[in-house]
Amino acid sequence: MNKSLFALAVLATLSAPAFAHQAATPFYGGQTAASGDLHVEFAIRDGGLRVWVRDHAEKPVAATGKVTLLLGGAKSEITLRADGDRLVGEAPVKTADKVVAVLALSAGGKAVSARFAQEALVQPALNAGASVGQGLFAANCASCHGPSLRGTDQGPPLLHAWYAPGGGHDDTQVLKVIGNGTQGHMWKFGDMPKPEGVKAGQEKDILAYIRAMQAANGIGAAPSAAMPAMPMDGHAGHGGHTGH
Ligand code: HEC
Numbered sequence: 001m002n003k004s005l006f007a008l009a010v011l012a013t014l015s016a017p018a019f020a021h022q023a024a025t026p027f028y029g030g031q032t033a034a035s036g037d038l039h040v041e042f043a044i045r046d047g048g049l050r051v052w053v054r055d056h057a058e059k060p061v062a063a064t065g066k067v068t069l070l071l072g073g074a075k076s077e078i079t080l081r082a083d084g085d086r087l088v089g090e091a092p093v094k095t096a097d098k099v100v101a102v103l104a105l106s107a108g109g110k111a112v113s114a115r116f117a118q119e120a121l122v123q124p125a126l127n128a129g130a131s132v133g134q135g136l137f138a139a140n141c142a143s144c145h146g147p148s149l150r151g152t153d154q155g156p157p158l159l160h161a162w163y164a165p166g167g168g169h170d171d172t173q174v175l176k177v178i179g180n181g182t183q184g185h186m187w188k189f190g191d192m193p194k195p196e197g198v199k200a201g202q203e204k205d206i207l208a209y210i211r212a213m214q215a216a217n218g219i220g221a222a223p224s225a226a227m228p229a230m231p232m233d234g235h236a237g238h239g240g241h242t243g244h
Pocket of ligand 1: 193195
């Protein structure tokens, strides 16, 4: 047996129990928290909130509830309504905002509460390449990855530890995806189609923009970024990312 593979397998076994009661893998780019054997995934979109409740087997669990939102010094209460396998709520919130959200849900006959926080988006100064990339991103990528790179209902956040530089999605991989798209493998959004509006040679400017945004927003800044220590954003259950 390949030695490094063996080491990985042992590591996975040892670390599994430590994660069991922290967080599940997010399906839709949100933050996750566990309550008993239920997992809550929470995502902020421009103009609304999304909540998914799943059991230990990742099966959706019907839920009702509300979210208390702390936003710009004001507190508001958003009632969630069922929408397929998720709960949604309209709120005057942006993916770029600093937000604290406290969820009070009833799921599977139990009261479930969870607290999530998001920092305000930092817009860094951009060099020439990255600012060209910013325009290309707005035109070709933001519809799915969001104007703040924090995701939408169509695609995942790129300001996410899974995409930190030096991780499984290094520069080569990101350039390849910008050129070709990718099959869905990390989330439940489905495939990313080939970005037809991007011309050969423009990929590196888009990459420069993504890396500048990540650096300014603490993605990949700490050595532990690939496996964040924050329990609300764990990496549990994701079986590595060597399949590219
Ligand atoms: C139509 C929606 C859509 C558009 C437009 C789009 N993406 Fe994606 N992208 C996705 C989805 C969905 C995934 C997640 C696939 C998965 O499950 O891993 C993704 C994944 C990625 C990833 C991670 C790739 C990996 O190897 O896991 C990167 C980087 C990325 N997109 C960058 C971009 C950039 C840059 C653009 C613009 C040039 C762009 N995307 C345009 C939907 C989109």
